[in-house]
Amino acid sequence: xxxxxxxxxxxxxxxxxxxxxxxxxxxxxxxxxxxxxxxxxxxxxxxxxxxxxxxxxxxxxxxxxxxxxxxxxxxxxxxxxxxxxxxxxxxxxxxxxxxxxxxxxxxxxxxxxxxxxxxxxxxxxxxxxxxxxxxxxxxxxxxxxxxxxxxxxxxxxxxxxxxxxxxxxxxxxxxxxxxxxxxxxxxxxxxxxxxxxxxxxxxxxxxxxxxxxxxxxxxxxxxxxxxxxxxxxxxxxxxxxxxxxxxxxxxxxxxxxxxxxxxxxxxxxxxxxxxxxxxxxxxxxxxxxxxxxxxxxxxxxxxxxxxxxxxxxxxxxxxxxxxxxxxxxxxxxxxxxxxxxxxxxxxxxxxxxxxxxxxxxxxxxxxxxxxxxxxxxxxxxxxxxxxxxxxxxxxxxxxxxxxxxxxx
Amino acid sequence: xxxxxxxxxxxxxxxxxxxxxxxxxxxxxxxxxxxxxxxxxxxxxxxxxxxxxxxxxxxxxxxxxxxxxxxxxxxxxxxxxxxxxxxxxxxxxxxxxxxxxxxxxxxxxxxxxxxxxxxxxxxxxxxxxxxxxxxxxxxxxxxxxxxxxxxxxxxxxxxxxxxxxxxxxxxxxxxxxxxxxxxxxxxxxxxxxxxxxxxxxxxxxxxxxxxxxxxxxxxxxxxxxxxxxxxxxxxxxxxxxxxxxxxxxxxxxxxxxxxxxxxxxxxxxxxxxxxxxxxxxxxxxxxxxxxxxxxxxxxxxxxxxxxxxxxxxxxxxxxxxxxxxxxxxxxxxxxxxxxxxxxxxxxxxxxxxxxxxxxxxxxxxxxxxxxxxxxxxxxxxxxxxxxxxxxxxxxxxxxxxxxxxxxx
Numbered sequence: 001x002x003x004x005x006x007x008x009x010x011x012x013x014x015x016x017x018x019x020x021x022x023x024x025x026x027x028x029x030x031x032x033x034x035x036x037x038x039x040x041x042x043x044x045x046x047x048x049x050x051x052x053x054x055x056x057x058x059x060x061x062x063x064x065x066x067x068x069x070x071x072x073x074x075x076x077x078x079x080x081x082x083x084x085x086x087x088x089x090x091x092x093x094x095x096x097x098x099x100x101x102x103x104x105x106x107x108x109x110x111x112x113x114x115x116x117x118x119x120x121x122x123x124x125x126x127x128x129x130x131x132x133x134x135x136x137x138x139x140x141x142x143x144x145x146x147x148x149x150x151x152x153x154x155x156x157x158x159x160x161x162x163x164x165x166x167x168x169x170x171x172x173x174x175x176x177x178x179x180x181x182x183x184x185x186x187x188x189x190x191x192x193x194x195x196x197x198x199x200x201x202x203x204x205x206x207x208x209x210x211x212x213x214x215x216x217x218x219x220x221x222x223x224x225x226x227x228x229x230x231x232x233x234x235x236x237x238x239x240x241x242x243x244x245x246x247x248x249x250x251x252x253x254x255x256x257x258x259x260x261x262x263x264x265x266x267x268x269x270x271x272x273x274x275x276x277x278x279x280x281x282x283x284x285x286x287x288x289x290x291x292x293x294x295x296x297x298x299x300x301x302x303x304x305x306x307x308x309x310x311x312x313x314x315x316x317x318x319x320x321x322x323x324x325x326x327x328x329x330x331x332x333x334x335x336x337x338x339x340x341x342x343x344x345x346x347x348x349x350x351x352x353x354x355x356x357x358x359x360x361x362x363x364x365x366x367x368x369x370x371x372x373x374x375x376x377x378x379x380x381x382x383x384x385x386x387x388x389x390x391x392x393x394x395x396x397x398x399x400x401x402x403x404x405x406x407x408x
Numbered sequence: 409x410x411x412x413x414x415x416x417x418x419x420x421x422x423x424x425x426x427x428x429x430x431x432x433x434x435x436x437x438x439x440x441x442x443x444x445x446x447x448x449x450x451x452x453x454x455x456x457x458x459x460x461x462x463x464x465x466x467x468x469x470x471x472x473x474x475x476x477x478x479x480x481x482x483x484x485x486x487x488x489x490x491x492x493x494x495x496x497x498x499x500x501x502x503x504x505x506x507x508x509x510x511x512x513x514x515x516x517x518x519x520x521x522x523x524x525x526x527x528x529x530x531x532x533x534x535x536x537x538x539x540x541x542x543x544x545x546x547x548x549x550x551x552x553x554x555x556x557x558x559x560x561x562x563x564x565x566x567x568x569x570x571x572x573x574x575x576x577x578x579x580x581x582x583x584x585x586x587x588x589x590x591x592x593x594x595x596x597x598x599x600x601x602x603x604x605x606x607x608x609x610x611x612x613x614x615x616x617x618x619x620x621x622x623x624x625x626x627x628x629x630x631x632x633x634x635x636x637x638x639x640x641x642x643x644x645x646x647x648x649x650x651x652x653x654x655x656x657x658x659x660x661x662x663x664x665x666x667x668x669x670x671x672x673x674x675x676x677x678x679x680x681x682x683x684x685x686x687x688x689x690x691x692x693x694x695x696x697x698x699x700x701x702x703x704x705x706x707x708x709x710x711x712x713x714x715x716x717x718x719x720x721x722x723x724x725x726x727x728x729x730x731x732x733x734x735x736x737x738x739x740x741x742x743x744x745x746x747x748x749x750x751x752x753x754x755x756x757x758x759x760x761x762x763x764x765x766x767x768x769x770x771x772x773x774x775x776x777x778x779x780x781x782x783x784x785x786x787x788x789x790x791x792x793x794x795x796x797x798x799x800x801x802x803x804x805x806x807x808x809x810x811x812x813x814x815x816x
Contacts, residue, residue, distance in 0.1 A: 030471045043475040046466065054466050054690065058459055062637060063438045066765065067451040075637060102685020104659030105513060112551060127671065132660035132685065135673045139658040143520060143552045150671070222686070229470060229483060229689035250547040251512030252540035260770070263535065263558070265543045277510020277540065278630070281637035282462065283688035357474065362668070 004308045004330060006315060010385075013377040016308075021301055025373040028293045029226075036383045038358045041200060041336040041369030044226030044290070053289025054228075057282055075281050079232070079253075080272050082284060085291045086221075086234055089299060090198070091208035095270035096239055099221070099284060103199055103233040104132045105249070106218035107166055109274050110195045110235065111140055112248035114164045114216055117241075119191030121146040122163025128153040130172045133197055137166055157186035157194075164193050169207070170200035170334030173365065175310075175326045177205070177334050180212040199223065202234070204306050204335030204371065206299040215241050224335060224371055225294075227287030232279060237271045251276030293373055305372035306335045309380050313337045313368055316384035320391045325365060336369045346396035354390075356383045412716045412738060414723060418793075421785040424716075429709055433781040436701040437634075444791045446766045449608060449744040449777030452634030452698070461697025462636075465690055483689050487640070487661075488680050490692060493699045494633075494642055497707060498606070498625075499616035503678035504647055507629070507692060511607055511641040512540045513657070514626035515574055517682050518603045518643065519548055520656035522572045522624055525649075527599030529554040530571025536561040538580045541605055545574055565594035565602075572601050577615070578608035578742030581773065583718075583734045585613070585742050588620040607631065610642070612714050612743030612779065614707035623649050632743060632779055633702075635695030640687060645679045659684030701781055713780035714743045717788050721745045721776055724792035728799045733773060744777045754804035762798075764791045 007013035017023055030046040031037060037045055061069035070076050084094035100106065115121060123137045127150050134150065141148035151159045156167050165187065169178055180196070187194045196217035201207055203224030209217065217236040221227035237245055247267065252258045253275040256266045267273035307330035314324055314337055323340040327333045341347055344364035351358055359367050370380070390396065415421035425431055438454040439445060445453055469477035478484050492502035508514065523529060531545045535558050542558065549556035559567045564575050573595065577586055588604070595602045604625035609615055611632030617625065625644040629635035645653055655675065660666045661683040664674045675681035715738035722732055722745055731748040735741045749755055752772035759766055767775050778788070798804065 032472075037474060039475045043470075043478075045474050046471040051466055051471065054462070058454065058462050058636070058694065062451075063454040063459065064440075066445060066453050067447045067767070068765075069637070070451075101509065101513065102659065102687075104661075104685035105509065105657060108657055130660075131663070131666075131669050131671060134671055135658040135660065135663070138673065139656050142654070143656045145553075220686075228466070229477070230686040230692070231690075232688060233685065246550070248547050248551045249513060249516055250543040251510065252538075252543065253512075255539070255543070258539075261539050263539060263542055265546065277512035277641065278628075278638040279510075280640060280688040280691035282639075282694055283691045284638075286466070286690055357476075359475065 004304070004311055006308065006311055007377055007381065010378060010381050013381040016377040020305065020376070022297065022305055022372055023376065025293055025297065026376070029374045031374060034355045036356045036379050037374070038356065038368040038370070038383065040226070040371030040374070041223050041367065042359055043222055043229060044224060044371065045374065046228070047226055047290050047293050049292035050226065050228060050286045050290040054282060054286045057285035078281060078284050078288065079275060079279050082288050082291065083234065083271060085288070089294055090202060090236065091206070091210050092236055093210070093239055095272070096242070097234055097236050098271040098275060099232045099234050099287070100275045100279060101233060103197065103218050103220050104136050106233050106235045106274065107133055107195060107197060108136050108140055109247050109249055110216045110218055111137060111164050111166055112144065113245040114193040114195060115144070115146055117244060118164050118193050119162030122161055123148045124151060124156055124160055124163050124165045126151055126153050126156045126167065128171065128173065129166070130168055130197065130199070133166050133168070157183050160187060160190050160192040162191040164195060166195045166197060168197040168200065170205070172200055173325070173361065174338055175200070175334040175336045177332050180214055184213040184215070200334050200336070204302060206303040209236060214238070221287050225287070226290040228283060228290065231283050231287040235271050235274045237274070239270070242270050242273065245273065247274050247276070249276045253277060253279065302372045306370050307333065309370035309372065309375060309377070310335070310337045312377070312380050313370070313384060316388065320388055322391070335371065336367050339366045339368070340364050341366060343396060347390065350390050350396040351387060354386050356386060412712070412719055414716065414719055415785055415789065418786060418789050421789040424785040428713065428785070430705065430713055430780055431784065433701055433705065434784070437782045439782060442763045444764045444787050445782070446764065446776040446778070446791065448779030448782070449631050449775065450767055451630055451637060452632060452779065453782065454636070455634055455698050455701050457700035458634065458636060458694045458698040462690060462694040465693035486689060486692050486696065487683060487687050490696050490699065491642065491679065497702055498610060498644065499614070499618055500644055501618070501647055504650070505642055505644050506679040506683060507640045507642050507695070508683045508687060509641060511605065511626050511628050512544050514641050514643045514682065515541055515603060515605060516544050516548055517655050517657055518624045518626055519545060519572050519574055520552065521653040522601040522603060523552070523554060525652060526572050526601050527570030530569055531556045532559060532564055532568055532571050532573045534559055534561050534564045534575065536579065536581065537574070538576055538605065538607070541574050541576070565591045568595060568598050568600040570599040572603060574603045574605060576605040576608060578613070580608055581733070581769065582746055583608070583742040583744045585740050588622055592621040592623070608742050608744070612710060614711040617644060622646070629695050633695070634698040636691060636698065639691050639695040643679050643682045645682070647678070650678050650681065653681065655682050655684070657684045661686060710780045714778050715741065717778035717780065717783060717785070718743070718745045720785070720788050721778070721792060724796065728796055730799070743779070744775050747774045747776070748772050749774060751804060755798065758798050758804040759795060762794050764794060
């Protein structure tokens with residue numbers, strides 16, 4: 001059961017802010033005044049910690065120590081140190097998480113490594129899955145001859161048949177949350193495996209990988225984890241399964257002793273075996289600094305606040321003439337809400353003129369990302385009040401807007 | 409024929425510096441005084457351009473524009489814009505080079521994409537090849553069932569048999585330079601293909617990919633190109649071959665229209681089709697800035713100076729009791745020279761106390777990287793004079809050094 005306090009006035013929203021344990025996190029973000037940033041589900045904003053960590057890595061370590069910084073700044077272990085920090089946020093053990101490559105590449109590695117352990121050589125993905133997940137499985141099937149099957153939304157577990165399912169925990173369009181434990185149970189029952197894409201979940205939900213029985217996952221660090229544009233992705237492999245997994249991309253950084261330059265490949269233990277080439281240290285350093293904001297933060301609080309802010313959005317959107325494209329039940333939802341309007345694009349532009357940044361997905365979906373670490377209740381109250389006024393007055397429906405829409 | 413001017417005195421070395429067209433480049437580097445940095449073949453030093461580009465991307469674009477920076481800073485095209493800049497250095501066309509992932513991952517993609525075009529399903533690699541190249545081919549063979557053959561050094565072309573050879577243009581240990589045109593001719597004759605690993609060549613040699621007939625290549629940007637630790641790798645595909653190549657890692661960023669979120673995959677044209685996930689923009693921005701130092705620079709000058717500096721090292725090392733492990737002929741050599749000494753490790757440490765930074769590879773190889781954009785003739789003269797004195801006096805062979813060797 002989720003207890004959510006929903007304010008019925010701005011004063012009540014302010015009262016919720018006043019007792020919000022996450023409110024102090026706002027100061028850690030390098031966000032300008034007057035901006036309500038509702039696109040943290042796409043690219044998290046810079047934190048002061050990320051910017052200073054980036055400076056330390058570049059104007060400090062790289063400039064001052066050059067190649068010596070691999071040791072003096074311990075860059076060589078940075079992917080695993082950041083992985084250990086992230087493991088606490090994901091509900092995993094430190095050696096079960098590492099940082100490497102992108103989500104696309106990590107899904108490829110996990111699906112390829114999972115197939116030999118599954119009962120059937122069948123790759124399964126749902127038709128409304130984030131496109132890269134679909135493309136990557138097709139690419140893998142083209143290489144290793146496995147069967148790749150696209151199934152209708154929600155049918156992945158039922159049609160697994162002992163294969164490997166790649167599944168987003170939170171759907172990128174609707175924010176619908178999948179039942180992780182139920183999927184894992186279905187997979188176990190048929191001899192299959194699930195590879196979770198946590199891109200729209202990590203940093204905003206209390207995922208509890210171990211408790212939910214998840215075995216394999218990859219995810220994005222530049223959304224709710226605020227790691228910076230294109231920050232390296234994470235990869236998770238359950239401690240008991242990891243020794244059985246062979247990376248199809250065994251680069252030297254996944255070798256247990258890369259500087260012995262041995263011709264035989266001995267993988268690192270744990271999730272670190274999935275490292276391939278040299279990691280992008282500057283991007284990784286920014287992510288490391290970005291995670292400072294999560295220190296001492298309860299993911300239960302983060303999840304509860306995300307759901308409360310989302311519920312406020314949906315509650316206030318009702319009656320505005322917007323279609324709600326996300327689950328109404330907060331327990332079935334991730335960190336964003338999707339609203340549809342025929343004039344979605346100019347509407348998002350009009351919001352932006354009021355300092356409210358949201359994103360738009362064709363043909364007419366407006367997405368609001370509710371990052372709990374820098375957004376407040378009164379701020380969302382004001383944004384939704386502004387949205388109501390814009391919708392009511394159709395303020396985008398002017399000659400000036402139409403002209404701008406042509407120009408840009 | 410290579411004309412190399414070798415100084416026979418420090419005054420002559422100074423005279424060469426005085427008329428060196430590359431001498432002004434030194435000011436672009438953020439190198440401290442009193443350091444002679446001979447490890448540019450491992451990690452290039454920071455340039456002022458790289459550091460300021462990194463600040464613009466982080467404290468500028470990311471902080472100021474957040475997700476909007478994908479458009480306002482044109483991050484979405486950054487991999488291809490940097491690729492176009494790099495193409496001039498490599499002797500290729502702008503659309504033939506893009507930036508993505510690591511060398512390991514890019515070699516995997518190219519070898520997988522080349523196999524269907526080769527006469528035989530045979531992956532060939534030489535036994536002294538950089539280990540990651542060997543590991544990656546084994547990984548690919550484990551996935552697609554191709555034969556993976558390790559052949560003796562120098563036998564790759566002769567034993568290709570219509571397969572795909574992954575070959576370093578410059579050997580990481582010896583700096584021996586392969587004959588690119590001859591390898592391409594051999595491959596054409598047997599219906600095979602060569603995938604070049606340019607990691608130890610790019611930024612220090614005048615590679616002339618088009619002129620040499622190269623079709624496929626990947627390489628490192630954090631060595632002589634000074635892109636920063638773990639900077640994204642480049643990938644090269646000849647314009648005429650690119651349309652026939654299918655990436656085994658078809659991530660959304662390689663899609664011609666990634667934001668249409670289509671379920672069908674249509675690759676981008678050119679080398680950009682090999683993009684997979686979201687690129688690490690901060691690391692890529694640093695690389696973009698690092699390339700400023702190459703603006704208006706002739707790669708012929710760069711190559712000639714690297715060879716001259718290397719020849720000075722070898723000439724002065726003769727008679728010091730060091731074994732020379734690199735080709736004596738500068739036309740058969742890349743940008744570093746390798747010298748062997750039984751006490752190689754303490755010797756490198758003693759050099760470091762004199763501000764001369766070199767690297768050591770087990771069991772007893774000292775490598776000097778001769779980056780022509782920030783090193784000078786007199787500087788190398790002084791470094792080699794210091795080396796001679798250290799070797800002569802065995803200055804590392806003291807109680808103090810032995811104690812430090814135990815501690816660290």
